[in-house]
Amino acid sequence: MGFMDKLKARFKQNEETKEVSEKYQEGMKKTRDTFSGKLNDLIARYRKVDEDFFEELEEVLITADVGVSTVMDLVEELKMEVKRQKIKDSSEIKDVISEKLVDIYYGDEDSSIQHLQLDEDGLQVILVVGVNGVGKTTSIGKLAHQLKADGKNVILAAGDTFRAGAIDQLEIWGERADVPVIKHSEGSDPAAVIYDGIRAAKSREADVLICDTAGRLQNKVNLMNELAKVKRVIEREIPGAPHEVLLVLDATTGQNALTQARTFSEATDVSGIVLTKLDGTAKGGIVLAIRNELQIPVKYVGLGEGINDLQQFDADAFVFGLFSDLGMSEESEKTE
Amino acid sequence: MAFEGLADRLQGTIKKITGKGKVSEQDVKEMTREVRLALLEADVNFKVVKQLIARIKERAVGQEVMESLTPGQQVIKVVKDELTNLMGGEQSKIAVADRSPTVIMMVGLQGAGKTTTTGKLANHLRKKHNRNPLLVACDVYRPAAIQQLETLGTQLDMPVFSLGTEANPVDIANQAIAQAKENHNDYVIIDTAGRLHVDENLMEELQKIKTDVKPDEIFLVVDSMTGQDAVNVAESFNEQLDITGVVLTKLDGDTRGGAALSIKAVTDKPIKFAGMGEKLDQLEAFHPERMASRILGMGDVLSLIEKAQTNVDEKQAKELEEKMRTMSFTFDDFLEQMGQVREMGPLDDLMAMIPGSNKMKGLKNAQLDESQLTEVEAIIQSMTKKERQEPSIINGSRRKRIAKGSGTSVAAVNRLIKQFSEMKKMMKQMTNMQKGKKGKGGGFKFPFM
Ligand SMILES: Nc1nc2c(ncn2[C@@H]2O[C@H](COP(=O)(O)OP(=O)(O)OP(=O)(O)O)[C@@H](O)[C@H]2O)c(=O)[nH]1
Ligand SMILES: Nc1nc2c(ncn2[C@@H]2O[C@H](COP(=O)(O)OP(=O)(O)OP(=O)(O)O)[C@@H](O)[C@H]2O)c(=O)[nH]1
Ligand SMILES: [Mg+2]
Ligand SMILES: [Mg+2]
Numbered sequence: 001m002g003f004m005d006k007l008k009a010r011f012k013q014n015e016e017t018k019e020v021s022e023k024y025q026e027g028m029k030k031t032r033d034t035f036s037g038k039l040n041d042l043i044a045r046y047r048k049v050d051e052d053f054f055e056e057l058e059e060v061l062i063t064a065d066v067g068v069s070t071v072m073d074l075v076e077e078l079k080m081e082v083k084r085q086k087i088k089d090s091s092e093i094k095d096v097i098s099e100k101l102v103d104i105y106y107g108d109e110d111s112s113i114q115h116l117q118l119d120e121d122g123l124q125v126i127l128v129v130g131v132n133g134v135g136k137t138t139s140i141g142k143l144a145h146q147l148k149a150d151g152k153n154v155i156l157a158a159g160d161t162f163r164a165g166a167i168d169q170l171e172i173w174g175e176r177a178d179v180p181v182i183k184h185s186e187g188s189d190p191a192a193v194i195y196d197g198i199r200a201a202k203s204r205e206a207d208v209l210i211c212d213t214a215g216r217l218q219n220k221v222n223l224m225n226e227l228a229k230v231k232r233v234i235e236r237e238i239p240g241a242p243h244e245v246l247l248v249l250d251a252t253t254g255q256n257a258l259t260q261a262r263t264f265s266e267a268t269d270v271s272g273i274v275l276t277k278l279d280g281t282a283k284g285g286i287v288l289a290i291r292n293e294l295q296i297p298v299k300y301v302g303l304g305e306g307i308n309d310l311q312q313f314d315a316d317a318f319v320f321g322l323f324s325d326l327g328m329s330e331e332s333e334k335t336e
Numbered sequence: 337m338a339f340e341g342l343a344d345r346l347q348g349t350i351k352k353i354t355g356k357g358k359v360s361e362q363d364v365k366e367m368t369r370e371v372r373l374a375l376l377e378a379d380v381n382f383k384v385v386k387q388l389i390a391r392i393k394e395r396a397v398g399q400e401v402m403e404s405l406t407p408g409q410q411v412i413k414v415v416k417d418e419l420t421n422l423m424g425g426e427q428s429k430i431a432v433a434d435r436s437p438t439v440i441m442m443v444g445l446q447g448a449g450k451t452t453t454t455g456k457l458a459n460h461l462r463k464k465h466n467r468n469p470l471l472v473a474c475d476v477y478r479p480a481a482i483q484q485l486e487t488l489g490t491q492l493d494m495p496v497f498s499l500g501t502e503a504n505p506v507d508i509a510n511q512a513i514a515q516a517k518e519n520h521n522d523y524v525i526i527d528t529a530g531r532l533h534v535d536e537n538l539m540e541e542l543q544k545i546k547t548d549v550k551p552d553e554i555f556l557v558v559d560s561m562t563g564q565d566a567v568n569v570a571e572s573f574n575e576q577l578d579i580t581g582v583v584l585t586k587l588d589g590d591t592r593g594g595a596a597l598s599i600k601a602v603t604d605k606p607i608k609f610a611g612m613g614e615k616l617d618q619l620e621a622f623h624p625e626r627m628a629s630r631i632l633g634m635g636d637v638l639s640l641i642e643k644a645q646t647n648v649d650e651k652q653a654k655e656l657e658e659k660m661r662t663m664s665f666t667f668d669d670f671l672e673q674m675g676q677v678r679e680m681g682p683l684d685d686l687m688a689m690i691p692g693s694n695k696m697k698g699l700k701n702a703q704l705d706e707s708q709l710t711e712v713e714a715i716i717q718s719m720t721k722k723e724r725q726e727p728s729i730i731n732g733s734r735r736k737r738i739a740k741g742s743g744t745s746v747a748a749v750n751r752l753i754k755q756f757s758e759m760k761k762m763m764k765q766m767t768n769m770q771k772g773k774k775g776k777g778g779g780f781k782f783p784f785m
Contacts, residue, residue: 059382065563068376132586132614133447133559141479163614164451164491165484172479186487217589252445254379254563256591277446280532282565305446305477 049082049093057097064322065254066285070292074100098319104292105315113297114313116244117271123201124208125234125241128274129227129264130248132215135276135302137166139248140210141173142302142310148177152207157197158183159190159230160214170212176307180204190214190226191233198237211242218263228267246299248274251284261290275313276302283322364396367411378592378631381567384601392418412632419628422597427606428621430461431552431580437470437516437524439549443542443577444557445569446530449585449611451481453557454527455488456611456619461523462494463617470521472512473498474505474545475529485527492616495521505529509545526551533572542577554579555608558599560587566595567602574603584622585611596627665760667724671716714742715752727753 054075061071081087081096106113118124126143128136137160144154156174158181160166167183174181182197194211201209213230216223234242247270249257264270275284278301287298298313368389375385395414432438440457442450454471461467471489473496475481482498489496497512509526516524526545531538546554556570556579573579582599587610596607607627612618716724718741723730730738730753739746 062376063382063564065379065565068373131561131589133449135447163484164487165480168480168483169478176479217586219588219590250447250559250561252559252563252565252569253561254591254595255377256379256561256589257563259590280445280565281534281568282563286563 049087049089054079060323061285064283064285065257066322067255067258067289070104070289073292074104101288101319101322102315104288105319109297114272114299114315116299118208118243123198123206123238123241124243125198125201125238126208126210126244126246127213127231127234127242127268128211128246128248129213129268129270130215131217131250131260134215134248134250134253135274136160136215136248137169137173137212138305139246139274139276139300139302139310140170140212141177142307143300144173144177144179144210145307146310147208148179153205154179154208154210155197155201155204155206156181157194157209157211159193159197159212161186161188161190161193162214166212166214191230194230195233195237198234218260224263224267227264231268244272244299245270246272246274247296248276249284249287251275251278251301252280252282253284253286255286257286258289258293261294261296265294265296270296272297272299274298274300274302274310278321279303279309284318285322287318364393364411368393368396371411371415374632375594375597378594378633379561379563379566379598380594380631381564381598381601384567384598387601388418388422388597416625416628416632419597419631420625423600423624423627424606426621426623427581428608430457430465430608433552436520436522437513438522438553439513439524439526439551440553440555441526441528441542441545441549441551442555442557443528443573443579444530445532445559446478448530448557448559449583450530450557451475451484451488451527452614452616453555453583453585453609453611453619454485454525455492455616457555457609458494458523458525459492459616460609460619462492467523468521469494469523469525470512470516470519471496472509472524472526474508474526476501476503476505476508477529481527481529488616495519505541506544506548509549513549524549533569533576539576546577553581555581555583556599556603556605557583557585558595560584560593560595560610561589561591562595564598566598570599571602574605579603579605581606581608583607583609583611588612588618592631592633593627594631597631667716667719667727667756670756670759671713671724711742711744711748712752715739715744715749718742727756 057078058071058075061074062068066074078093078097078100081100082093085092085096087093087096116126118126128140130136140156144156147154154177156170156179158167158170160170161184164186167186171181171183180200182193182200184193184196190213197209197211200206211230211234213227214223216227218224231242231245245268247261247264249260253260261270261273273287273290273296275287275298278284290296291298298318301311301313301318303309303311371392372385372389375388376382380388392411392415395418396411430438430440442454442457444450458469458471461469471485471494473482473485475485482501486496486498497508497515499508499511505528512526513524515521526549528542528545529538531542533539554577556573558566558570562569570582582603582605584593584596584599584607587593599605600607607622607624610620610622612620715738718738719730723734723738730749735746735749735753739749742749
């Protein structure tokens with residue numbers, strides 16, 4: 001079975017597992033309808049796999065924010081592969097392209113890397129970090145809802161004591177997901193809130209504690225130190241915690257997301273990414289570069305502002321999405 | 337890897353050219369290739385880069401570069417000129433309506449910084465223009481959006497108009513205008529919910545508000561970290577609402593900010609303000625030329641210099657520069673500088689503006705924490721005159737004495753001495769950076785500016 005067929009099969013399968021896939025499909029519906037079509041377009045226009053073909057491929061990937069150096073590496077590899085397999089006709093290349101991209105993503109690992117690594121026993125702590133306005137608090141609300149639906153006992157800690165209205169915001173999400181929120185007043189020490197959160201979670205025998213933190217730009221040394229301190233408090237209180245450190249990235253972010261991933265990892269040892277706002281027109285291609293360079297996998301994608309708009313990441317569908325506008329550049333060039 | 341500035345990128349080609357009498361087409365091609373990569377890495381949109389490169393090539397292949405003695409710098413100049421031209425002049429004026437109140441509407445994607453910027457603009461209008469704004473909470477969707485704006489209103493001691501989350505944003509806007517008239521608020525700033533440009537219902541809601549309240553300004557608020565998608569967002573908001581200006585937020589980060597170019601290219605609307613932090617006084621006029629330098633990876637040195645200049649007088653600056661160059665900077669100077677630096681704003685903000693500062697290991701560890709400044713002052717004040725001039729004599733027993741005298745610890749003293757030597761190193765780096773332009777003018781200048 002070719003790659004595209006596998007991909008289609010997977011989507012069919014998803015359709016049967018209803019709800020989950022419905023959301024995904026809604027979020028990515030354009031994608032699904034157009035991917036093979038667009039790739040076919042490109043291929044039809046370029047019978048031959050030549051420089052022009054690769055140039056356009058390069059454009060498509062850069063436009064998806066994959067990042068220049070990753071794109072260059074990828075195209076280089078593709079060119080080699082084309083030579084190696086003696087591919088001349090463009091119709092033979094589409095499987096190679098998609099496979100290569102998904103390959104970058106998984107490397108030697110299987111798809112289990114996209115799951116949260118939480119134990120059944122003992123309190124599990126998830127620390128959520130990221131720059132300002134990416135969707136940390138919202139994603140926490142969504143995640144709490146999902147975990148709760150899975151039968152987990154969840155508690156949230158309002159570690160953003162800085163931004164106006166941040167505590168209120170998390171409290172509303174707590175109500176929506178029907179989980180308790182541990183909070184202090186605005187302006188208090190975030191580490192102290194998290195400490196209290198841990199104590200409350202322990203005494204109430206909760207399964208999962210999710211810690212919200214204030215948004216911070218990664219070049220602010222003091223704020224990054226503060227975050228590292230929050231993590232140390234968690235480590236001290238529960239050996240082996242935090243079990244997950246989720247970095248939230250906004251899909252509309254360009255190359256800076258790579259710097260974000262690097263710096264937040266240095267400060268808090270990020271274990272996974274939540275890629276939000278994929279319901280817009282941005283593609284979030286930078287996560288490929290992040291995976292490539294820092295090996296951090298994406299665990300969830302945000303597909304809207306509602307409580308159900310959080311889905312497990314699916315690399316195939318994601319790669320699919322990168323190409324959803326393929327062929328558009330041709331149309332626009334014609335009208336130019 | 338990645339994110340070298342244009343100057344770094346061009347090093348290789350420049351080396352090749354230096355000494356050659358002529359620059360070949362091939363050289364120019366190589367250089368424009370590097371320019372292209374630099375712009376793409378800075379998140380300038382692909383199509384915008386294409387257009388720019390075409391123009392740059394035209395100019396670069398022409399006489400200008402060929403006959404210039406320093407073709408590398410010439411290319412950078414051409415590129416920077418083109419970028420600056422594209423971004424237009426400085427325009428941070430806010431409209432004033434013939435009949436009060438003047439209405440400003442804030443629009444943009446989720447999390448871009450609309451609510452925060454609403455507060456910042458209000459603060460700016462009061463401080464700089466002596467105005468009396470009313471803030472309007474039209475975001476009825478995001479949890480606690482109204483509380484957020486109300487908190488900002490309290491912080492600023494300014495009125496906030498809201499009708500809760502059940503009301504219709506169009507009604508809220510209309511009623512707010514009526515109230516502003518009654519209470520003699522001369523400005524009304526409407527905070528709206530974040531929305532996707534492709535969300536037809538919510539975009540229609542904005543159009544309705546626009547039709548009703550006829551805003552004098554519609555500011556599109558855009559996150560400066562935005563990647564290639566910036567063109568779609570800006571184009572779409574502009575088409576549907578005919579925005580009057582742009583506010584670029586989170587420029588206190590270390591993003592290159594190529595989105596600025598993309599937005600200007602597709603909307604041709606002025607970028608009026610830059611968000612420089614989360615606090616309500618961290619809004620600045622947008623400087624196109626500095627943005628051009630930043631996109632090209634030359635740091636926001638000009639901003640830093642301006643900040644320094646508003647706080648340090650010319651003569652002092654010259655002296656400082658001299659000291660930096662001769663490495664005769666002492667703890668006494670450090671103490672004096674600290675006083676001035678403290679007036680310039682948060683330290684990490686300043687550090688972030690120095691090109692490459694985030695890559696300097698020493699700086700990262702230096703942790704020039706605001707709260708540590710007092711401690712630092714105490715330590716220096718406990719040093720003898722000789723020690724301040726000649727830190728190398730501060731041995732173990734002297735360190736103990738200083739620690740005792742300042743009520744700190746030996747570790748703190750050690751740390752400061754280390755920081756001080758790192759700072760000296762950094763100054764050396766900074767002065768090295770200006771070697772390229774030696775002899776010209778003097779002052780606090782950096783290459784290519
Ligand atoms: N369209 C869309 N909007 C989202 C998504 N996730 C979050 N948002 C919106 O993005 C905005 C910011 O979300 P928050 O959860 O407040 O972000 P945050 O990272 O907690 O922000 P700070 O705490 O201020 O740093 C809100 O308007 C959310 O509704 C998503 O997946 N899609
Ligand atoms: N560092 C920095 N943070 C900023 C700046 N402007 C806004 N923020 C932060 O970005 C986050 C989002 O800002 P908001 O003002 O809530 O954004 P918004 O556009 O109103 O968000 P929604 O209403 O959810 O669409 C908050 O954490 C702000 O503190 C800025 O210029 N610099
Ligand atoms: Mg938050
Ligand atoms: Mg808002």
